[in-house]
Amino acid sequence: CENCDVSLTYHKHTHSLTCHYCGYTLTLPDLCPACHLPGIEIVGYGTERIEDDIDKVFPDEKISRMDLDTTRSKSSYDRIIDDFSSHKTNILVGTQMVTKGLDFDAVSIVGILNADTMINFPDFRAHERAFDMLEQVAGRAGRAHKQGQVIVQTSDPSSPVIGFVQEHDYDGFYQHELAEREKFRYPPFTRIINVYLKHRDDATVGEVAVRYSNMLRQVFAHRVMGPERPLVGRVQNLYIRQIVLKMENEASMPKVKQILRQIYENLIAIDARMKSVRLYFDVDPV
Secondary structure: OOOOOOOOEEEOOOOEEEOOOOOOEEEOOOOOOOOOOOOOOOOOOOHHHHHHHHHHHOOOOOEEEEOOOOOOOHHHHHHHHHHHHOOOOOEEEEOHHHHOOOOOOOOOEEEEOOOHHHHOOOOOOHHHHHHHHHHHHHOOOOOOOOOOEEEEOOOOOOOHHHHHHHHOOHHHHHHHHHHHHHHOOOOOOEEEEEEEEEEOOHHHHHHHHHHHHHHHHHHHHHHEEEEEOOOOOEEOOEEEEEEEEEEEOOOOHHHHHHHHHHHHHHHHHHOHHHHHOEEEEEEOOO
16 A cells, blocks of 8 residues: 555455555556566455355355445345345355354354464454454354354464364363463553554654653653554554553553653653654553
8 A cells, every 4th residue: 555554455346456444446457566567466365265266166056255345235234144044145255244143044164264363463352352253153153953063274273262262161261361461461450551653754753652662661660562563554654653551450540641641741842743743542452
């Protein structure tokens, strides 16, 4: 994307490339914009490509796809659900929305592709979210007292998350995750404040973020982590830095935010560039 640090996503039905962060869209070019040679290839697997590949393997089966593009209206969403429930279609390809409260009978097999993306996402809640998602998807197979199969694609079958899902061991996962959270000082043993700084110049936001985090450490000491670039370091032409504070549960959040604001004002007094930096706080991120 020309505005964000992410790859564009190819949409076959419009033959276009789209950024899902800022909405930037262009028609897939015939020539590479860098070397001006032909031969652009589509790589990776989205729902459209998976649908095409399944159609080649099972040409006689009726396939539906459930994602943002195919469910923009309530009528299209309802039609996909009704067709699959009534067996007008017998293979359903979808994103995570397939798991959200839908109840189909006679589902004999569920496939979960690239589960590692969820499990290894850089967020302290990744394992909790992955376990929840995998359990929900697994619950789609074998409804109405009929045995079903669940196939999970992963490069790490020894992952504790996969093991707990295999055993449907909610309590075991809870105890394991709680021990990990306590070890690394994450909620529910602390409260998290994410501090984001944004600016149109990468060097400026980087330097200001370092100064701001150093001033925070003078007050909050080891509770401060960063600054770091987030997973997507530029969105809508704004470069981003993230600072994380891990506060004790008994800490007064209004007082902490007051201190954060006061340090921000102190930094403005000694570094005028801070005035042009966008600063915001995310307390107890969900």
